[in-house]
Amino acid sequence: MFKKALALSLVFSCLAPFAQAQEREESMVMSVGDTLRRNWNFTLFNVVSQANMKPGKEQTDGRSQDSYTYISMNYKVNADEKASLRVPFIFNTAGQNEYGDQVKSETMLSDVHLVYSMYDLGYIGDIDLSGNAKVYLPTSEFSQDSGLIAKFRAELYLEYSIGRFSSISYGIKPDYYWQSRTASFNYDMPQFDDGNYVSDPRQANKQASLEHFLEVVADINKYFSFKPRIGIEEDWYHSSTIEGIEPRHVTKAFYQISLGIRPVRGISFLVGATNTTTLNSYRGKDIAFGQPENTQYFVMTNAFLF
Numbered sequence: 001m002f003k004k005a006l007a008l009s010l011v012f013s014c015l016a017p018f019a020q021a022q023e024r025e026e027s028m029v030m031s032v033g034d035t036l037r038r039n040w041n042f043t044l045f046n047v048v049s050q051a052n053m054k055p056g057k058e059q060t061d062g063r064s065q066d067s068y069t070y071i072s073m074n075y076k077v078n079a080d081e082k083a084s085l086r087v088p089f090i091f092n093t094a095g096q097n098e099y100g101d102q103v104k105s106e107t108m109l110s111d112v113h114l115v116y117s118m119y120d121l122g123y124i125g126d127i128d129l130s131g132n133a134k135v136y137l138p139t140s141e142f143s144q145d146s147g148l149i150a151k152f153r154a155e156l157y158l159e160y161s162i163g164r165f166s167s168i169s170y171g172i173k174p175d176y177y178w179q180s181r182t183a184s185f186n187y188d189m190p191q192f193d194d195g196n197y198v199s200d201p202r203q204a205n206k207q208a209s210l211e212h213f214l215e216v217v218a219d220i221n222k223y224f225s226f227k228p229r230i231g232i233e234e235d236w237y238h239s240s241t242i243e244g245i246e247p248r249h250v251t252k253a254f255y256q257i258s259l260g261i262r263p264v265r266g267i268s269f270l271v272g273a274t275n276t277t278t279l280n281s282y283r284g285k286d287i288a289f290g291q292p293e294n295t296q297y298f299v300m301t302n303a304f305l306f
Contacts, residue, residue, distance in 0.1 A: 038076070039075060040074070040075055041074050041076075041305075041306065042071060042074070042304075042305040043072045043074060043302065043304055044069070044070075044071055045069065045072065045300075045301070046068070046069040046301045047067065047069075047298055047299070048065050048299050049296050049297065049298040050064075050065050050296065051098040051296045052098065052292050052293050052294075052296070053100070053293070054098050054099055057098065057099055057100040059096060059100075060100070061102070063097075064092055064096060064097050064103050065093050066092045067092070068088060068089075068090050069088065069089050069090075069091065070087055070088035070110075071086070071087055072084045072086045072115075073086075080119045081116070082117045082119075083114070083115070083117075084115040084116075085112070085115075086113050086114075086115060088109075088111065088113075089107060089109055089110060090107070090108045090140075091105070092106055108140065108141060109139055109140055110140045111137060111151070112136075113134050113135060113136040113137065114134065114135045114137075115133070116133045116134075117132050118131050118132070118133075126160060126161075127158050128160070129156070129157070129158055129159075130156075131154065131155050131156045131157060132153075132154075133153070133155075134152070134154075135151070135152055135153075136150060136152075137150060138150065146179070146203075146205050147179055147180035147181045147184055147205065148178070148180070148205075150178045151176070151177050152175070152176045152178070153173060153174070153175045153176075154173070154174055156172050156173075157169055157170070158171075163219055164219070164222075165219040165222070166219040167216075168214075168215070168216050170212070170215075171211075171212065171213050171215070172210070172211070172212040173210070173211045174208070174210050175208060175210070176207075177205065177207055177209075179205045179206075182204065182205055182239065182245075183203065183204050183205060183238065183240035183245055184202075185203070202243050203245075204238050204239065204240060205237065206235055206237055206238075207236045207237060208235075209233070209235050209236070210233070211232070211233045211234075213229055213230065213232075215227060215229040217260070223263065224260065225259070225262075226259060227257075227258045227259070227270070229255065229257075229258075230253075230255045231253070231254055231255075232251065232252070232253055232254075233252040233254065234251050234252075235249070235250045236248075236249050237250075250280055252277060252278050252279060253277050253279055253289070254277070256272060256273070256274040256275075258270050258271060259271050259272060266304035268302045269300065271300075272298060273297045274298070275290055275291075275295045276294050277289050277290075277294055
């Protein structure tokens with residue numbers, strides 16, 4: 001039996017892909033503020049997700065859901081640029097997680113971040129370029145425990161529009177982690193009743209990440225869009241001579257299928273599922289794509305507040 005059923009690192013890693021997948025939808029919601037000729041506006045982002053049960057684990061009770069939410073305060077610098085301050089929270093409901101353990105409801109502050117959005121970086125032929133620059137501050141417990149000073153992210157999007165809503169786009173998102181140390185102690189590593197940890201609680205801190213993806217937005221009508229996406233996620237970790245930890249590079253491939261819903265102007269939803277496969281061998285097992293235990297279901301909401 002575990003003394004701790006929830007590791008913060010697991011929650012963050014599960015929600016991160018969804019939190020990063022919302023920039024296009026959010027820019028459409030924020031445009032409502034432009035029509036109202038307001039330099040300042042506030043928007044809401046929320047994603048709720050639930051992963052399938054892990055192999056050998058059975059659901060015997062109601063499932064727990066994880067959610068990531070932020071309020072964004074946005075300032076219109078000019079017609080093509082905006083600056084934002086986002087205050088995010090992670091909330092998980094009580095219930096059974098994907099490992100079959102009972103977890104209590106919990107609310108955690110995530111990393112507050114500053115965003116500078118540039119909606120017109122020019123064109124390459126008919127391909128529209130846009131991007132974001134982000135700085136994440138270590139306001140979450142997880143970032144503070146790992147010794148993070150700041151995280152820097154650059155995002156570049158290349159979009160070829162087909163009609164009013166439909167498009168084909170390529171996105172690339174490099175991250176750099178400014179760490180105060182190369183390794184840290186995972187205080188949320190589960191323990192057995194005798195006090196021993198399930199695995200070594202020492203962990204290498206992340207040094208850099210890179211996500212790149214290809215997405216098709218197929219407009220069904222003015223209310224619905226079909227959005228398949230495929231991509232690669234890569235993570236590089238520090239080495240630690242003192243702790244005897246070797247440098248590590250992890251590569252994951254993912255595909256996502258979702259339905260975009262725009263019932264009225266100023267609010268949009270994205271409902272779908274994503275499946276992620278680690279391309280490095282894991283515990284001697286062969287790489288297998290499309291495994292049910294690697295699937296997560298999600299509902300994403302973007303809304304203009306005022």
